[in-house]
Amino acid sequence: MVYTLLFPSSWFYGKRIERSRLSDEVSLWPLPQQFQTSPVAFKLSASRFKIVHAPGSTAGPSCSLLQNAFRRYFKYIFGYVNEQGQPRSRVFDSELRELQVLITSTDPECDAYPSLKTDESCKPSSRVFVVLGLETFSQLVYEDDYGVNNINKTSILDYPRFSHRGILLDTSRHYLPLKVILANLEVMAMNKFNVFHWHIVDDSSFPFLSRTFPNLSQQGAYHPYTHVYTPVDVKSVIEFARMRGIRVIAEFDTPGHTQSWGKGQTDLLTPCYSGSSPSGTFGPVNPILNSTYDFMTSFFKEISSVFADAYIHLGGDEVDFSCWKSNPDIQKFMEQQGFGQDYSKLESYYIQRLLDIVSSTKKGYMVWQEVFDNEVKLKGDTVVEVWKMNMVEEELQNVTGAGFTTILSAPWYLDYISYGQDWKNYYKVEPLSFNGTPEQKKLVIGGEACLWGEYVDATNLTPRLWPRASAVAERLWSDENVKDIGSAYSRLEKHRCHMVRRGIPAEPLFVGHCGHEYSGL
């Protein structure tokens, strides 16, 4: 994935305007791979500036994704300028009239979904990076002392270091209104994130409205009407994300983290026992019943058609064995299968069957690291997500050593908060610092910033996530040598003001101010 910003011949050239404080005015986040700028500045006029398809581009006005992106970024660039009637006739000495967008690949993919493959192909033009290039262009535009929009003569060649740059949001522990999800997709685009990992259900609630099993949300959501995601909601999230080059990977975590599933689906969960009688509480998914697998087959058939992405996240983390251990039927099953007292074998047995079910839907899958650790047999294209803080490097070494692709989220649990500038810790992480061959390192395809929902809902999500996640964004996008904290601080401070200017309540890094403070109270 490469995009370039060049100087089209349609630029108006004129008197040079010397800009001495160039670095003060231009700040890009995440930093592009190659970046050259000069003091030559051009003005942009809201009444004359246009974003157009370049002659020879394989995309044209029929590409709605780009048309939308053009409008969106036009508004970001000029949206704050007072529109007062007819502009008086006035020509600037040097003015930028057009941004030409040139798509060179044979298929502009206007109607396709972004995928891991699009990213990996690195062909020098597809629509996803045009959206990213527009973001960069919009960050280059700055207001001068007279309030006029300026852009300096600049040349950029850019592509991401890692192809999977994700944000995890948890909509189970707290329900997040659609508006909040969409707004955060918008901010993700500003930070060049390209995967929305939607941890949509968990123990606390089941807000996903399934057409096949409507009882799951009817009984398992916090409220069956006000705290659910309808198929239309899900679709709008996916489309909104697609327009911004963002993949939506849904996670349906099993066999643990499924308390809320049990409310609307009888016999799905394991009844726990107290002595010789059921205690009335339930544990993980019951792995010994055929009905469980029938349910999973129908359920994931629906999921694989609702979510367009080639991958589904199947979870597989933190399975508590105590309930399984207490249940006499499970004990019997363990004996029959010859598992002895090793309940991780039972977990593997379940996951193995689940993986077979999901494979038959032609989807790839992602799993949390436990699934790999428990030696479940995984398909070659499985993505293993490393989340445990202890022995991260060893885990990366093992996972890639076994030939699996992996993404890293362990150092980026942004729900953990502390006093001060913790973004620096996220920024300093080097995902490839583990011992391994170059082939192994290539298997690390990216990472995710996770915002788990125990203490987060619509009231505090956005300022808690941004700009802290922006630190992760640059680590995953920019060259590994981009690691100077001082330079990062001054660019990130401006980037956060950019976000605030666009109406996003991104919290401050430290003492200071933005030209336009957040006013969306």
Next chain:
Amino acid sequence: MALKMFQAQIKLLRFLFLLIVIYGEVEHVYGVWPMPQQITQSTERYLLNPRVFALSYANDSMAQSGCSVLDVAFKRYFKLIFPDFAHGTGGPGFTNIWSEPEPFTLVVSVRTGGCEGYPDEGSNESYNLTVSARQAALRAESVWGALRGLESFSQLVYQDDSSAYFVNKTEIEDYPRFQFRGLLLDTSRHYLPVNSILSTLDAMAYSKFNVFHWHIVDDPSFPYQSSTYPDLSNKGAFHPMTHIYTQSDVRRVIAHARLRGIRVLPEFDSPGHTLSWGKGQPDFLTPCYKGDVPSGSFGPLNPTLSSSYQFMSDLFKEVTSVFHDSHVHLGGDEVDFTCWKSNPKVQAFMAKMGFGSDYTKLESYYMENILNITAALNKISIVWQDVFDYHEHIPKDTVLEIWRGTPAEIRAELGRITLAGHRVLLSAPWYLNHISYGQDWRNAYTVQPQNFSGTEQQKELVIGGEVCMWGEYVDATNLVSRLWPRACAAAERLWSNEKKTSSVERAFPRLKDFRCTLVRRGIQAEPLFFGHCKHEYSGL
């Protein structure tokens, strides 16, 4: 015939309905946050219909229609009591067709007038509230107590699943444990738009806070636009036009606070924390020296020049006339002596005054002068504990505020300050700008402000406390969610009986409910733990 049958049916339905009202299962008896001193509630509940609900003045009330504080409070609380009605969506689940609405009146009686005054030290905030069939009686000594009672009443009203409004039969006798229940905002490290301040005042009133401590200026910026010294904000604010508080902004804040029974306590911190002052006031700060030459940087205010005192006197003359409160906060914390030490003129002054090399004496000399200036303006001073630690000769009526130390050190300091006969405020355990993962409100809740060794008289000198939201990492983007509901924990500690509110576990479900009430009222209060509110926050 048909009509008669219909009427008979309505009668029957109405009877059944009455049965429901009287014997119906009560799902929630909602509490009040902070917990009133005395509250008894029964399961008997009354349906409230916004169309026939009224707030009115009792005949024997000293405040009557035209009372500015209560007239607007009636309007405000009507909307808070009936949130759906105010938003024009939905309404009570029962319509006129089968239940003639029963009128309900909240009658307010105030024993003393003072509708046009400002809340201040000594304002009486006690009230009694009796909710019974068709009527609630709210009796208060002053309008400020009436405001607290209205708040409690609004929290007693709840909606069932059909959105009908109910209130249970209730008796409340209530008064605050501490007279000073403050919240500090810092508008220097980040500028807070006036709207952020106003909505903080709203939320303060919901938790019965009664002092807004406005840490208005500090090192990073000077947003207060002074009419006497306009250069202070012209040169010292982050931006001279957009990042300032004009005189009318300040008046707006004070007026908004007054209507909610909240005092506005301004802090102009000196001699440290004044870097931004120096930009607009030449020769005000101490030039630091590197060897024999000025280094170009500046330290605290220059205490050796008489012009400094003249300036402070003029500034405080203005400040004390703009801010009505009887108290003013003078800061006096964290003075760094290195710059003073480096300056030969300061050294000469030290020698002349016989201070030796004890720079705390110089600081004391300065503070004594400032305290005299404000005393001459008939204001009582509040200062940070540092001033007490350095200096024993401060006026008896000066209030000390404790802001640092381990729990043991805080207890010792409380003992020392009260033993010296000074009144004291506690803010050290309530620095809410310090954040950590999890439910830190529990720590704020279990603070015991009077748990130190001392006599009963000493304990009475603890007049209250403050939650502080310093601004290093806080601006309008995250202020509200960082402040609420964490500040509510301190609010209950400062208002309620300590014995009755000693259990964090019992407080948890109540605070969870109250947090949802705040969200319903548009305050972006963050969640305590996983779960949900019936009406989630709908902003961004």
